Amino acid sequence: MFYTFFGHDGPSRLGVPLFATVADVRNGAGWSLTSARSDKQLQLLAFVSTLALNDASDVPHWYVNGRLQKAFVSKSVWNVIRPHKPLVSWSTLVWHKAAIPRHATTAWLFVLNRNPTLDRLQSWNPDNLTTCLLCGSGLESRDHLFFDCAYSVVVWLLITRRLNLHTAPYSWNATLTWLPTAHSDRYVRVALLQGWQAAIYGIWFERNTRFHTGLTHSPDVVARNSLRIVIDKCYAMCSLGSALGSLLLQIWHPL
Ligand SMILES: [Zn+2]
Known part of the structure; x- marks a missing residue:
């Protein structure tokens, strides 16, 4: 005073x-x-x-x-x-109530294009090879992996068709624009965000497995493993009493 x-x-x-x-x-x-x-x-x-x-x-x-x-x-x-910055347009695509943390974090880093794709590594070391490890052709970049790549797009289509969505775009920018408007039901849109992030995580995981061990898996296996993580997340949400988890589980209709 x-x-x-x-x-x-x-x-x-x-x-x-x-x-x-x-x-x-x-x-x-x-x-x-x-x-x-x-x-x-x-x-x-x-x-x-x-x-x-x-x-x-x-x-x-x-x-x-x-x-x-x-x-x-x-x-x-x-x-x-804390410093305040304007909300970025993609924030709701990455951070939502049904997000799986490791999926959301991977998607976030790709939105920022900060993951070490081969095109980025080459900019630091011109001797690095840049051929996509998944399809064997094309330059490995974020935009190629999600989902211009002939291998990745199969994973993406397997996941989106599970939601009865048959107009999923293949390009990175078009996908970001499509996700918020892909379906009139907002719970389907949340499920789609889960699927999109799961596809990114699964494809990047497969790419890293090939990079470090040389082991390969088919797009079908990657899609199935990615969806299993999503469905486990929905079951976990249900066990905590989440109504959203129950709705998402109905949408994914695990076999
Ligand atoms: Zn490729």
Whole structure:
């Protein structure tokens, strides 16, 4: 209070340390403050003399953006102090209530084009090979893998047809545009987001398996494994009482 009223030199002018408590400036006879030598000090003494004090313990009051809070909530404080940026258009495609964390994270990194696809590796080392490990032709890039690649597109179509969607685009940009409008039922759209992320994760996992071990699997196996992870997620949501999990499970209709 002294700091607010007097400014930065308030503590030294009043002889009261910056972090002094009320008890530090009280004694048995009342306030223990230096005599007023300015109008401001006089105003301060006049004000504090009107305060009715009691023996109750101090209670902290938390203000966020000038509004008194019932309790300290770290989320509210973080929202005030963190940098704010405009919401990106793809955020709801990556982060949603039925997302599988490792799928969403992989999709997110591909949206940012930060995963080490061979075209990116070549920009750091021109001697690197860039031929797609899945189809054996074409330059491996994000846009090729999802889903210009003859191998990847089979995985993608197997997953989208499971949702009775038969107009799925193959190009990266067209897919991002299509996902939010692909179906009139919003739960089918959520299932589609699960499927899209599962396809990305499964295809990238297969690509990395080939890169590191040389083992290969058919698109059918990749699609089946990807869908199994999605359906396990829906079962897990159901076991936690999620109505969304139950709806998604009906949409995926596990065999
Ligand atoms: Zn390919």
